[in-house]
Amino acid sequence: MTVTGNILFSGVGGQGILLASEITAYALLEAGYDAKKSEVHGMAQRGGSVTAQLRYGNKVYSPLIEPGKADLLVAFELMEAPRYLPYLHAGSRVIVNTQKILPPSVATGMTSYPEDLLAAVRACDIHVVEIDAFALAREAGEVKAANVVMVGALSHFLPVDAAACESIINTRVPERFREVNMKAFAAGRAAGA
Amino acid sequence: MKQGALWFSGNEAIALGAHEAGVKVASGYPGTPSTEVMENLSRYEGVYTEWAPNEKVGLEVAIGASFAGVRAFATMKHVGLNVAADPLFTAAYTGVRGGLVILVSDDPEMHSSQNEQDSRNYAFAAKLPMLDPSDPAEAKEFIKLAFRISEEFDTPVLVRTTTRIAHVKGVIERGEMESSSVELTMEKDPQKLVMLPGHARMRRVVLEERMAKLRAYAETTECNRIEEGDRSRGFITSSVSYLYVKEAFPEASVLKLGMCWPLPEEKIRAFADSVDELIVVEELDPFLENHIKAMGIACKGQECVPAIGELNTAIVRTAIDPDSAPELLPAPQLPMRPPNMCAGCPHRGIFYNLSKMKVFVSGDIGCYTLGALPPLAAMDSCVCMGAAVTVAHGMSKALGEEGNGKLVSVIGDSTFIHSGITGLINSVYNGSSSLLMILDNRITAMTGQQNNPASGYNIKGEAANSIDLEQLCRAVGVTDISVVNPHEIPEARKVMKEALERDGVSVIIARAPCVLLPEMKRQTVVPYVNKLENCTGCRACVGLGCPAISWQPLTSEEAVARGYREKQKGYALINEVQCNGCGQCLTLCKFDAIVRKGE
Numbered sequence: 001m002t003v004t005g006n007i008l009f010s011g012v013g014g015q016g017i018l019l020a021s022e023i024t025a026y027a028l029l030e031a032g033y034d035a036k037k038s039e040v041h042g043m044a045q046r047g048g049s050v051t052a053q054l055r056y057g058n059k060v061y062s063p064l065i066e067p068g069k070a071d072l073l074v075a076f077e078l079m080e081a082p083r084y085l086p087y088l089h090a091g092s093r094v095i096v097n098t099q100k101i102l103p104p105s106v107a108t109g110m111t112s113y114p115e116d117l118l119a120a121v122r123a124c125d126i127h128v129v130e131i132d133a134f135a136l137a138r139e140a141g142e143v144k145a146a147n148v149v150m151v152g153a154l155s156h157f158l159p160v161d162a163a164a165c166e167s168i169i170n171t172r173v174p175e176r177f178r179e180v181n182m183k184a185f186a187a188g189r190a191a192g193a
Numbered sequence: 194m195k196q197g198a199l200w201f202s203g204n205e206a207i208a209l210g211a212h213e214a215g216v217k218v219a220s221g222y223p224g225t226p227s228t229e230v231m232e233n234l235s236r237y238e239g240v241y242t243e244w245a246p247n248e249k250v251g252l253e254v255a256i257g258a259s260f261a262g263v264r265a266f267a268t269m270k271h272v273g274l275n276v277a278a279d280p281l282f283t284a285a286y287t288g289v290r291g292g293l294v295i296l297v298s299d300d301p302e303m304h305s306s307q308n309e310q311d312s313r314n315y316a317f318a319a320k321l322p323m324l325d326p327s328d329p330a331e332a333k334e335f336i337k338l339a340f341r342i343s344e345e346f347d348t349p350v351l352v353r354t355t356t357r358i359a360h361v362k363g364v365i366e367r368g369e370m371e372s373s374s375v376e377l378t379m380e381k382d383p384q385k386l387v388m389l390p391g392h393a394r395m396r397r398v399v400l401e402e403r404m405a406k407l408r409a410y411a412e413t414t415e416c417n418r419i420e421e422g423d424r425s426r427g428f429i430t431s432s433v434s435y436l437y438v439k440e441a442f443p444e445a446s447v448l449k450l451g452m453c454w455p456l457p458e459e460k461i462r463a464f465a466d467s468v469d470e471l472i473v474v475e476e477l478d479p480f481l482e483n484h485i486k487a488m489g490i491a492c493k494g495q496e497c498v499p500a501i502g503e504l505n506t507a508i509v510r511t512a513i514d515p516d517s518a519p520e521l522l523p524a525p526q527l528p529m530r531p532p533n534m535c536a537g538c539p540h541r542g543i544f545y546n547l548s549k550m551k552v553f554v555s556g557d558i559g560c561y562t563l564g565a566l567p568p569l570a571a572m573d574s575c576v577c578m579g580a581a582v583t584v585a586h587g588m589s590k591a592l593g594e595e596g597n598g599k600l601v602s603v604i605g606d607s608t609f610i611h612s613g614i615t616g617l618i619n620s621v622y623n624g625s626s627s628l629l630m631i632l633d634n635r636i637t638a639m640t641g642q643q644n645n646p647a648s649g650y651n652i653k654g655e656a657a658n659s660i661d662l663e664q665l666c667r668a669v670g671v672t673d674i675s676v677v678n679p680h681e682i683p684e685a686r687k688v689m690k691e692a693l694e695r696d697g698v699s700v701i702i703a704r705a706p707c708v709l710l711p712e713m714k715r716q717t718v719v720p721y722v723n724k725l726e727n728c729t730g731c732r733a734c735v736g737l738g739c740p741a742i743s744w745q746p747l748t749s750e751e752a753v754a755r756g757y758r759e760k761q762k763g764y765a766l767i768n769e770v771q772c773n774g775c776g777q778c779l780t781l782c783k784f785d786a787i788v789r790k791g792e
Contacts (some may be wrong), residue, residue: 013532025200025362026200032194034364036363037361037363038361041229041305047530047534049530063357063433067507068519082525085522089522104533104566104568104738105529106743108567108735108744109735117525124522
């Protein structure tokens with residue numbers, strides 16, 4: 001097998017999934033892996049469900065993860081975890097931000113936000129790591145850093161050490177956001193342990 | 194990652210390729226998934242870049258630059274190539290001086306498009322060579338190769354990407370800077386450059402001779418390569434489909450076509466003869482398959498590989514070996530999360546008003562197309578760039594008096610300049626009766642905030658002329674023009690209603706900047722908050738569909754406990770973090786239940 005890992009990032013447009021997947025990709029590339037990442041821009045980004053797909057290994061051909069083959073799902077919003085169950089397999093791991101962002105049909109009262117979402121995921125023999133990334137980011141000083149909190153939690157399950165991720169944040173994130181992102185990463189890493 | 198290697202998207206790689214190819218003039222119109230090519234190219238030294246008002250203009254600019262002897266580049270999405278098709282077909286006749294390359298990005302699956310068309314058909318129809326890279330690294334090399342082919346064969350060259358090349362990141366490496374041996378010129382050569390019928394007939398012959406040479410080139414070029422493997426199955430494939438084949442059938446023999454037009458018939462025939470079963474794997478149209486079958490070569494294609502949507506490794510594997518279909522975990526039933534206009538989006542106020550009026554709304558392409566989705570659901574047609582204006586005019590002529598006061602077209606500033614203005618000229622000239630609303634948010638928003646001729650800045654963010662839309666409409670003969678603030682919902686509705694009561698063509702410019710503009714993002718947002726004790730649960734603000742406002746249902750006990758009427762079913766809550774402070778909800782609240790924070 002040339003590909004050793006498939007990481008799916010899911011969430012809501014505007015949550016900073018692209019930056020989180022970039023930090024992860026750079027950490028893997030620095031560790032010597034080949035990688036490809038696929039994203040979708042344009043209309044899909046306007047508050048809808050979005051994903052970024054990151055694949056790494058010795059040699060990566062396809063930029064898309066096959067359904068049933070994602071090893072890790074990093075869900076930036078609660079409902080955006082079970083939505084991607086068909087991409088997972090028994091033994092996959094889900095790192096989920098337990099924050100709820102209401103889709104239009106729920107926000108306007110047409111329907112309600114589903115209950116027991118993670119129980120359905122666990123029932124499929126999938127490991128779930130719950131992170132309150134929004135609260136941790138607020139504690140770190142910037143709610144928008146919830147994406148980097150998620151990278152912190154994810155870092156436990158990457159074949160690179162935390163220092164590698166921190167060094168990427170240090171070199172790739174603009175200086176004025178660096179401190180808060182380092183705090184966010186540390187908070188996520190502690191919570192994901 | 195190797196020292197000096199880069200982690201680039203296909204679009205970033207293409208921009209670097211164009212830079213390394215020594216492109217001097219580049220023009221394009223934004224369109225997902227092609228937009229970032231021109232954005233990235235504009236950051237390199239030594240190349241002039243611009244946003245053109247539409248793709249036809251962009252390609253013609255590039256043709257002019259090529260005639261003047263420099264390497265020239267035009268970028269667009271697939272539907273943009275329809276707009277640019279007119280110059281494209283005749284540029285095939287004139288040929289080039291400096292290399293001329295046209296990048297076109299297809300969008301299988303329609304992630305951000307109104308149709309799913311296959312631009313390879315243009316290469317066939319216009320008799321032009323087309324390169325079809327598989328990933329970012331190859332896209333960069335193919336752009337450089339395209340410029341060499343263009344100058345060697347005196348032809349424009351098409352390079353095609355899809356979403357899964359344009360918006361895929363991969364590892365690429367910098368290459369050598371190249372330059373053209375063509376010199377700047379204003380030399381007159383009417384038989385080559387003036388396509389009068391007499392000249393065009395001569396160039397028509399040149400075109401066929403050139404295609405014959407290109408067919409010979411296709412046989413030898415390294416970008417069409419055979420990868421020897423298990424001969425029980427041989428795959429012919431190109432673009433990103435090649436990657437899916439390599440992963441689904443790593444042992445198989447593959448003929449990878451980096452150049453998808455013209456096709457190397459002898460190479461294909463030899464490859465077909467060398468394998469037991471020949472399978473063509475391609476996204477969208479059966480382009481390779483049909484041309485290969487026309488050569489009299491038997492192959493399998495879309496009788497098993499889907500013609501609709503994107504492929505991926507699993508789809509390709511299952512199409513060919515149906516028994517390999519994996520058993521997947523079931524997708525739970527969840528509320529959909531479609532895209533939505535941003536909190537504070539000025540378009541929302543206009544669509545709120547339209548949703549309350551008994552009108553047919555002819556829409557157009559942009560963020561505001563989201564006005565078609567619930568809860569606003571206030572767009573009734575959307576065809577292509579500029580069609581808002583013309584569709585309303587056509588309906589007005591069909592309906593006669595029946596349509597008076599009921600036809601509204603809605604178009605953005607950038608789309609209006611792209612191809613709406615010609616429709617408006619027609620509406621005025623031919624006596625339409627409809628209301629045109631220009632949603633002027635000062636930017637080309639959907640594709641990620643590109644400047645346009647109305648925004649006052651050029652591609653590099655330097656000050657540029659800003660079209661005065663009122664004066665423009667006046668100049669084409671519109672006399673009934675108003676400007677409204679879309680955030681002031683009731684006032685805007687009054688102006689809209691009055692305009693609909695008048696006969697003839699009316700224009701309302703709804704002007705407020707996109708909340709994603711950098712200058713808007715820098716502003717300190719003072720959000721609105723609820724005075725919950727005053728909320729009566731009337732749902733007026735909830736009907737906006739703003740992502741920052743949510744309906745909080747209550748039981749009658751809960752309602753009473755909160756001091757509400759027993760019958761009150763819930764209350765509206767503003768999320769301060771998401772609120773962008775536009776105040777649209779405030780203009781709808783009749784119960785003083787919404788206030789600016791701190792007031």
